[in-house]
Each structure stands twice: as structure tokens, then as C-alpha cells.
Amino acid sequence: MSEHPIYDLFVIGGGINGCGIARDAAGRGYSVALAEMNDFASGTSSGATKLIHGGLRYLEHYEFRLVREALMEREVLWQMAPHVIWPLRFVLPFQKGGIRPAWLIRLGLFLYDHLGGRKLLPATKTLDLRRDVAGRPLKPIFSKAFEYSDGWVDDARMVVLNARDAEIRGARILSRARVTSARREDGHWLITTKSQRNGSVETHRARMLVNAAGPWVDQVLAGAFGRNNVHNVRLVQGSHIVVRKKFSDPRAYFFQNPDNRIIFAIPYEGDFTLIGTTDQDYTGDPKDVRISAQEVDYLCNAASEYFQEPVRSEDIVWSYSGVRPLYDDGASKAQEATRDYVLKVEGQDGEPPLLNVFGGKLTTYRRLAEHAVEKIADAIGEKGKSWTAGSRLPGGDFDATAAASVVVDLIKAYPFIQRHHAERLVRCYGTDAKQILGAAQRIEDLGRYFGGTLYEAEVRWLVEREWAVSAEDVLWRRTKQGLFLTPEEAKGLDIYLRMGAAA
Structure with a gap:
């Protein structure tokens, strides 16, 4: 000792x-x-919907202080970490006879635009889904939508x-x-x-x-x-599913369900769509939280109410579940707890x-x-x-709107890197990507290839600089390369790490 x-x-x-x-x-x-x-x-912290957002639905519960603070933080955090946070437009389809009337949605979005000192993010606008590409994946009953701004974050x-x-x-x-x-x-x-x-x-x-x-x-x-x-805390389970992408548009969708709950459908890691979240009380040990069959059904059914092409359980390539520790204020419903x-x-x-x-x-x-x-x-x-x-977080020392130029700069410095690989490295590490690639002059200089766009040089960085120990740490938290590696490739990485080859 x-x-x-x-x-x-x-x-x-x-x-x-x-x-x-x-x-x-x-x-x-x-x-x-x-x-x-x-x-x-x-x-x-890695089990959420991965949004930097004001919390539009919290306005209904009069959480004005929280929403204002969150709205003000969106652009502060984006400037602080422009490699792992980026702006996202959300499409909120409107249906006559829905649970929230159009005037209430417009009022909420007006407050959303003006409550938090928005400067860089674009304002809300109304869409005609019969003419806008955002309407193509949706059922034809949805002809009108509101489009607003929030942000996406690689939370882990x-x-x-x-x-x-x-x-x-x-x-x-x-x-x-x-x-x-x-x-x-x-x-x-x-x-x-x-x-x-x-x-x-x-x-x-x-x-x-x-x-x-x-x-x-x-x-x-x-x-x-x-x-x-x-x-002191009320544990609320939120689960998400990831499916092959349901739409090619870069915008996300905000869906309102008949039970008053909401879910998002968000472009994810290029080839996928992330759908979530559920909201239900949880009484077990947080380490044991897993998505339930009922939650899978709920998310598939809720998304299928909006998308022309149904979301089925067999479409799911990955799922994850987290427990939110909400302060126990005695609210009767999980989604109403502060x-x-x-x-x-x-x-x-x-x-x-x-x-x-x-x-x-x-x-x-x-x-x-x-x-x-x-x-x-x-x-x-x-x-x-x-x-x-x-302040800036490590690797985030560039302007919030300049991520594309950082990618171009990386490709110029390392012309053997394919564009989608460079984009992922910048989205994970920002300007630190050059430290990971080091003196490499060809792809073979990055060491062993594990699959996807994952090479030994990056794994070594994650072990030496970011406390990664297991294949799960590397594949599902430090990167999302678990979506792209085969089971055999993932096993190879696990053996490599267990043998201490990266130490």
C-alpha cells in the first residue's frame, strides 16, 4: 500500500x-x-442520444433556466471542441390532429431560437415536405415540417x-x-x-x-x-438502436409519439441511422442495463409510424442502453423528472x-x-x-466552422490516407491526428491493420494517451470502428491488446 x-x-x-x-x-x-x-x-456518458441541445421538450415542463443555459452552451461547446461536436439540422414533421398543435410547436421553436444567444447556428424554418428531400423517406401523410438547429457530439x-x-x-x-x-x-x-x-x-x-x-x-x-x-437519484433507462441508414439526407428527424414521448432518427457514422431514446424507470444495477425486447419493439414501431420503409428488429446492427441519474424530484413519470x-x-x-x-x-x-x-x-x-x-479541448484548436479545411490539410500532409479515413481521424482527434500519423509516408507505416480504418498507430495512441485497455474501449468508446470490423477482426484486436503488444 x-x-x-x-x-x-x-x-x-x-x-x-x-x-x-x-x-x-x-x-x-x-x-x-x-x-x-x-x-x-x-x-x-456514452449511453445517451449524443446531442448538444437545449432540450426543446423541456419547455413543456417550464424548465426555462435549464433550457436557456443549455442553448447558450451549444455554441460555447462547439467552439471548444469542433472536432467532436458539429451542428445538425432537425426536421420535426407536423401532422394535423397530433398531440401538439402547430402554434405550440412554433412558439417553442421561437423561444428556442431566441432564448439562448444563438449566433452561428441557423434559425428555424418551415418545410414543405412534398418538395423538400427530407420528406422522401417519410409517409406521404406528412406534408409539413419545422426545421431547427441543435448539435451532435461524440460523447465518449x-x-x-x-x-x-x-x-x-x-x-x-x-x-x-x-x-x-x-x-x-x-x-x-x-x-x-x-x-x-x-x-x-x-x-x-x-x-x-x-x-x-x-x-x-x-x-x-x-x-x-x-x-x-x-x-437521491431516480434512474431512467434510455435505449437506442442503430440500423443501416434509412435516408441519405444529412439532417436528423425529431418524431413525436402518441404517448407524448419523442424519439430521434439521426445520421450515424456515415452508413447508419441511430434511433432513440426510450424513457423508463430502472431499478437494477446500472452496470447490468441492457435494451429490452419491449424497448426494441417500441423504437421500431415508433419510427415505422413515420418512415415509409418500416424499421424491423432484424435491421438492427447494434444497440446500446444507458441509465440517466436524474435528481429525484418526485415526478410521476420518468419523462417528466427534471x-x-x-x-x-x-x-x-x-x-x-x-x-x-x-x-x-x-x-x-x-x-x-x-x-x-x-x-x-x-x-x-x-x-x-x-x-x-x-478554452479548447485537445485537438480542437481550430475554428468551429473550419473542420473541412482541417481534413484537407491532413490529406495534403498524408496523401496516402483516403478521404473517409481522414474525416474520421479529424472527427475523433482534430489536429492531434497528425501526432497519431507521425512520420508515416505510406499506409504500411501505420503498422498492423485491424479492419475498418483502424491501424496500429491509432491503437497505440489510444493505449498510451487515452487509457484504452480493451477492444471494447477502442471499438465502441474511443472510436465507433466496432460497426465496421468483422467479429474475427475485433477478436484480433482483443488478442493484440491482451498480449500487451501496444504497451
């Missing part, structure tokens, strides 16, 4: 909130450690980029390290972690502790802290404080982190001013 110096801050949880708080705090000069029990973004990459930047700024990042106990001792927190890889145990001391464990936030309070009967976040500081005078993070969403993670660090400053002293609004 080894012991480390006293940190200002120890963060439990390597999802978007934990990594965002660690990055913000480290950038202000706090000494920070973060422990994630599994891989980064292996829970809620967004998380790992925050972790990387926190480390660059001095934070100690512990991957696959479970917090087994946390107690107050001699004016500090004494935290014990156990490596999930080799079983090694470490103790850490910190002036303040942050519990940002997402769906496990109550489990951490019960397990590591020995508390019983804690119930998506806002709640930050609570505990600790008597003279005791080292604990900050619990409940709820939150991808779009507002940066503001959540700012508010969390403000509370940290109140508790243990201020060290620096807020700084992340004008």
Missing part, C-alpha cells in the same frame, strides 16, 4: 461531470486526483478529452480504480482505491471530496461511506467537505463544473477564476 501527497480535491467518477470538474479545477490551480472504477464514459470522446486535458493541467487520473472507502480523518479525507486491473491498493488524502459517480452516486454513499437508505442538476455540499464546520453531484446532462456539463468549482472555492478557498468558456 502506497500513499500520496494531500490533494485539494479528489473526484469520484470518470463520466462527463467528474472529468469536467477535474479539468476546471486543475486549470484554476487546484491539485486534483480523479478515480474512475471502469473505463471513462463507460456508463451514462468528449469525456476522454476532458480527462486528458485535466491530466495535461496537472491532475492525477486513475482509470479502473474503484473507491473502496472514504472517511474523514485528521482534518482530511482518507480515500482508498483498488485497481481493477492488478488489485493494487492505494490511499489518498484530500481536503475535499467530490462524488460525481452518476448512476452510482447513491451506491458510493452507501458503499464507500457506509450510509444506508440513501435515495434534467436539471443539483449540487449539495455536506460537512460541519472544521470537517473536510463533501460535494455530491446529482443529475446533469452532456450539454450543461461545463456550466455544472463551473458551479461545482465555485462551491469548492467557497469550501476550501478560491484559487483561480472561471476559464473554460473560451
Whole structure:
């Protein structure tokens, strides 16, 4: 057992909130450690619909503060990470006699356009689906639609980029390290972690502790802290299916279902369409969450109400499911529970404080982190001013509207790279793609070929710079190349990683 110096801050949880708080705090000069029990973004942060959005439907529940904050964040985050975030237009088909009248939709979209300081994203417009290409995949009963702007994000990459930047700024990042106990001792927190890889145990001391464990936030309070009967979060399961692409148009679709729920159909990884999400309460262990047969049927049926070509279960090439830890506000329906976040500081005078993070969403993670660090400053002293609004995540040091020119520049520097490969590398790594390709002058210089557009040089980068350990880490979180590799190719990557060939 080894012991480390006293940190200002120890963060439990390597999802978007934990990594965002660690990055913000480290950038202000706090000494920070973060422990994630599994891989980064292996829970809620990679199980969402992957949108940077204001939350149009939250207006119906009068969540104006949350929607305004989220709308304002869209362009801030796009500028911060233009490689993993990009703008997307959404088509909302309107049907007479639907659950929401046209005037209500127009009012919501007017507020959506004007509530959040939109500058770069284009405004809402009305479409005639009989003339617009967006109407072609839809049933002919849909003749009118509204088109509005939001954003798309590679969520798992967004998380790992925050972790990387926190480390660059001095934070100690512990991957696959479970917090087994946390107690107050001699004016500090004494935290014990156990490596999930080799079983090694470490103790850490910190002036303040942050519990940002997402769906496990109550489990951490019960397990590591020995508390019983804690119930702060309401777990809501959201599942998604991926099918061969249903439309060639670059726009996404927003569908309103008769049960008042909504789903999206979104262009995904070039060759696919992502359809989701479901909304149902979840009572099991978050690590065991899986899409159910009922959810598959629900998504297929809901999408088939709109698309001319039905969506069938046999069309599904991949599915994923996540659990959202919503703050339990006593709402009667899962889809009505607040998506806002709640930050609570505990600790008597003279005791080292604990900050619990409940709820939150991808779009507002940066503001959540700012508010969390403000509370940290109140508790243990201020060290620096807020700084992340004008910052860039690693690889994102180019203008938000210039991603295409970064691709062109990469192809000029590495003419042996095919365009679709260059586009994927830029969408994953931005300007860091050149570091991955290094001095390569031909495709063979990138090392072993694993399938899709995945080569050894990239896998080595992911192991050495981004904490990737398993084939799942590489194929489904750091990249989405799992959609393009055969089972035999995926097995080859798994054997390569297990043998430590990339170490």
C-alpha cells in the first residue's frame, strides 16, 4: 500500500461531470486526483442520444433556466471542441390532429431560437415536405415540417478529452480504480482505491471530496461511506438502436409519439441511422442495463409510424442502453423528472467537505463544473477564476466552422490516407491526428491493420494517451470502428491488446 501527497480535491467518477470538474479545477490551480472504477464514459456518458441541445421538450415542463443555459452552451461547446461536436439540422414533421398543435410547436421553436444567444447556428424554418428531400423517406401523410438547429457530439470522446486535458493541467487520473472507502480523518479525507486491473491498493488524502459517480452516486454513499437508505437519484433507462441508414439526407428527424414521448432518427457514422431514446424507470444495477425486447419493439414501431420503409428488429446492427441519474424530484413519470442538476455540499464546520453531484446532462456539463468549482472555492478557498468558456479541448484548436479545411490539410500532409479515413481521424482527434500519423509516408507505416480504418498507430495512441485497455474501449468508446470490423477482426484486436503488444 502506497500513499500520496494531500490533494485539494479528489473526484469520484470518470463520466462527463467528474472529468469536467477535474479539468476546471486543475486549470484554476487546484491539485486534483480523479478515480474512475471502469473505463471513462463507460456508463451514462456514452449511453445517451449524443446531442448538444437545449432540450426543446423541456419547455413543456417550464424548465426555462435549464433550457436557456443549455442553448447558450451549444455554441460555447462547439467552439471548444469542433472536432467532436458539429451542428445538425432537425426536421420535426407536423401532422394535423397530433398531440401538439402547430402554434405550440412554433412558439417553442421561437423561444428556442431566441432564448439562448444563438449566433452561428441557423434559425428555424418551415418545410414543405412534398418538395423538400427530407420528406422522401417519410409517409406521404406528412406534408409539413419545422426545421431547427441543435448539435451532435461524440460523447465518449468528449469525456476522454476532458480527462486528458485535466491530466495535461496537472491532475492525477486513475482509470479502473474503484473507491473502496472514504472517511474523514485528521482534518482530511482518507480515500482508498483498488485497481481493477492488478488489485493494487492505494490511499489518498484530500481536503475535499467530490462524488460525481452518476448512476452510482447513491451506491458510493452507501458503499464507500457506509450510509444506508440513501435515495437521491431516480434512474431512467434510455435505449437506442442503430440500423443501416434509412435516408441519405444529412439532417436528423425529431418524431413525436402518441404517448407524448419523442424519439430521434439521426445520421450515424456515415452508413447508419441511430434511433432513440426510450424513457423508463430502472431499478437494477446500472452496470447490468441492457435494451429490452419491449424497448426494441417500441423504437421500431415508433419510427415505422413515420418512415415509409418500416424499421424491423432484424435491421438492427447494434444497440446500446444507458441509465440517466436524474435528481429525484418526485415526478410521476420518468419523462417528466427534471434534467436539471443539483449540487449539495455536506460537512460541519472544521470537517473536510463533501460535494455530491446529482443529475446533469452532456450539454450543461461545463456550466455544472463551473458551479461545482465555485462551491469548492467557497469550501476550501478560491484559487483561480472561471476559464473554460473560451478554452479548447485537445485537438480542437481550430475554428468551429473550419473542420473541412482541417481534413484537407491532413490529406495534403498524408496523401496516402483516403478521404473517409481522414474525416474520421479529424472527427475523433482534430489536429492531434497528425501526432497519431507521425512520420508515416505510406499506409504500411501505420503498422498492423485491424479492419475498418483502424491501424496500429491509432491503437497505440489510444493505449498510451487515452487509457484504452480493451477492444471494447477502442471499438465502441474511443472510436465507433466496432460497426465496421468483422467479429474475427475485433477478436484480433482483443488478442493484440491482451498480449500487451501496444504497451
